[in-house]
Amino acid sequence: MLQINFLRENKAEAIRLLAIKYFNATEIIDQIIKLDDERKSIQKILDEQLAESNKLAKEIGGLYKSGNLEKANEFKAKTVELKQSSKSLADDLAQTSKTLTEKLIELPNIPHSSVPIGKTDADNELIYEEGEIPVLHVKAKPHWELAKDFDIIDFDLGSKVTGAGFPFYKGQGARLQRALINFFLDEAINAGYLEYQPPLFVNEDSAFGTGQLPDKEGQMYYIGEDNFYLIPTAEVPITNIYRNVILKETDFPIKNVAYSNCFRREAGSYGKDVRGLNRLHQFDKIEIVQVQQPEKSYETLEEMKDYIATLLRKLELPFRIVRLCGGDLSYASALTFDFEVFSAAQKMWLEVSSVSNFESFQANRLKLRFKDKDGKTQLAHTLNGSALALPRIVAALLENNQTPEGIKIPEALRAYTGYDLIS
RNA sequence: GGAGAAAUGGCAGAGUGGUCGAAUGCGGCGGUCUUGAAAACCGUUGAAGGUCAAACUUCCGGGGGUUCGAAUCCCUCUUUCUCCGCCA
Numbered sequence: 001m002l003q004i005n006f007l008r009e010n011k012a013e014a015i016r017l018l019a020i021k022y023f024n025a026t027e028i029i030d031q032i033i034k035l036d037d038e039r040k041s042i043q044k045i046l047d048e049q050l051a052e053s054n055k056l057a058k059e060i061g062g063l064y065k066s067g068n069l070e071k072a073n074e075f076k077a078k079t080v081e082l083k084q085s086s087k088s089l090a091d092d093l094a095q096t097s098k099t100l101t102e103k104l105i106e107l108p109n110i111p112h113s114s115v116p117i118g119k120t121d122a123d124n125e126l127i128y129e130e131g132e133i134p135v136l137h138v139k140a141k142p143h144w145e146l147a148k149d150f151d152i153i154d155f156d157l158g159s160k161v162t163g164a165g166f167p168f169y170k171g172q173g174a175r176l177q178r179a180l181i182n183f184f185l186d187e188a189i190n191a192g193y194l195e196y197q198p199p200l201f202v203n204e205d206s207a208f209g210t211g212q213l214p215d216k217e218g219q220m221y222y223i224g225e226d227n228f229y230l231i232p233t234a235e236v237p238i239t240n241i242y243r244n245v246i247l248k249e250t251d252f253p254i255k256n257v258a259y260s261n262c263f264r265r266e267a268g269s270y271g272k273d274v275r276g277l278n279r280l281h282q283f284d285k286i287e288i289v290q291v292q293q294p295e296k297s298y299e300t301l302e303e304m305k306d307y308i309a310t311l312l313r314k315l316e317l318p319f320r321i322v323r324l325c326g327g328d329l330s331y332a333s334a335l336t337f338d339f340e341v342f343s344a345a346q347k348m349w350l351e352v353s354s355v356s357n358f359e360s361f362q363a364n365r366l367k368l369r370f371k372d373k374d375g376k377t378q379l380a381h382t383l384n385g386s387a388l389a390l391p392r393i394v395a396a397l398l399e400n401n402q403t404p405e406g407i408k409i410p411e412a413l414r415a416y417t418g419y420d421l422i423s
Numbered sequence: 424g425g426a427g428a429a430a431u432g433g434c435a436g437a438g439u440g441g442u443c444g445a446a447u448g449c450g451g452c453g454g455u456c457u458u459g460a461a462a463a464c465c466g467u468u469g470a471a472g473g474u475c476a477a478a479c480u481u482c483c484g485g486g487g488g489u490u491c492g493a494a495u496c497c498c499u500c501u502u503u504c505u506c507c508g509c510c511a
Contacts (some may be wrong), residue, residue, distance in 0.1 A: 043472065047480040054480090055494040061441040064491095083491085246470080248433095375452095377470080419428045 001104050001364040004036050004259055013347035014311050017110045020326035028103055035100040042096060046089040053082045060110035109361040111326050118325030131318030134344050134400045142345045143398040165281035172422045179391050179416030181259050184286040188387060191307055193257035193288055198237035200261060206240040207368045213334040221263050230263035234287040235384045242291055248371035254291040279392035284390040286366030290383045297381035303355045304385050305337050308353050311388055314412040317341045317396050334359045344401040350392040355385030
């Protein structure tokens with residue numbers, strides 16, 4: 001959620017920048033400013049009436065004490081009148097504020113100045129590439145066949161027990177999952193992150209706080225009976241730790257990491273993109289979340305980007321980093337880098353991580369603030385990134401490391417898997 | 424699931440209808456003293472809206488109600504604690 005004062009002071013600039021996300025904000029910003037003016041003027045009148053009411057109520061107390069009942073009753077009648085009109089003003093105020101918030105929520109975050117112009121992922125800017133693309137032997141297979149051959153992931157069994165997109169991992173496959181989870185958590189802890197194990201369900205306030213509601217409602221699993229949402233990422237519970245929180249400057253930097261199952265309905269997905277591990281309804285992810293002071297948030301984004309690169313390097317996977325263009329940038333993000341690993345048998349780049357700076361956009365919804373040096377409260381910045389999402393890492397590991405003998409496990413993981421080769 | 428108790432400022436904890444945004448203690452900040460620190464003493468110390476600044480308004484778990492007036496009374500929801508039941 002953007003700040004009204006920012007929109008007031010930088011209207012033309014905001015319209016220009018939002019157009020980079022292909023969002024036409026001209027009309028809505030005018031509406032917002034008008035609603036805010038309305039809100040202020042209603043509040044002003046309401047305040048005056050309430051002040052009058054309060055004053056009279058105090059005087060009535062005094063009049064009773066001095067026994068001046070006649071005057072007291074006269075004042076009473078006045079306050080009753082005031083009460084009625086202030087009640088209707090309060091309703092107006094609530095209605096105006098509600099409409100204002102609804103309008104504000106429609107606006108996406110302003111993209112950072114470095115965001116490239118473009119409409120689709122084809123327009124994303126490649127900023128870095130590392131590692132050698134492996135040359136596979138002629139009989140190389142995609143990961144879903146390998147998973148079956150080695151009997152480490154059972155998609156059919158998942159379909160039977162639950163449905164498509166809910167695989168079983170078994171034997172060495174299950175162990176590999178556990179190894180990756182522990183590896184990613186340990187790496188993060190060594191890099192100074194605090195580990196959390198969050199709830200997998202969140203309430204409505206939390207789903208709203210990180211921007212999943214109302215925009216992505218259909219993408220989340222929902223437990224109607226208790227009004228809970230299944231988390232699509234640990235970002236949701238972890239970031240909501242800071243909902244309605246005022247931090248001290250000394251609390252920074254806040255670096256949290258959490259492993260969780262992630263649940264996504266993925267309504268509307270189909271085709272080769274959803275084959276095997278490429279897109280699941282339930283998957284495992286380790287998420288890093290940072291809360292920072294505004295001046296330092298882009299420095300932090302770089303730090304997170306570098307950190308994620310070290311993970312892929314340790315896993316010996318060829319990867320590249322792209323800067324998302326305006327059209328591909330998510331609603332809440334100001335700047336996002338995607339990490340993609342090359343999946344050698346599918347011969348395609350798979351997105352395994354997305355690291356973003358939301359600036360104060362989430363913080364404004366969350367009411368996540370801090371007291372600066374001058375003692376003023378201001379919105380903090382939030383950032384997060386996957387470090388990393390397992391399924392596509394597993395897909396790439398299986399495909400890229402396949403040999404006639406079996407699938408080789410990268411050095412860094414062996415202490416965790418307890419084996420060198422899937423066979 | 425059943426019965427009871429409770430929810431107040433960063434923390435602890437008073438306050439049961441009328442200068443209560445809220446005593447007191449701790450903590451924080453500023454100062455006096457000190458070579459420096461501690462102790463002691465003095466002062467200060469919640470948030471939001473609003474304003475050039477003020478005035479003013481709102482907030483004592485959330486929502487609703489009674490009243491001229493509510494932290495205080497009523498209803499409701501949530502959470503916590505104690506006891507019982509069940510249980511990984």
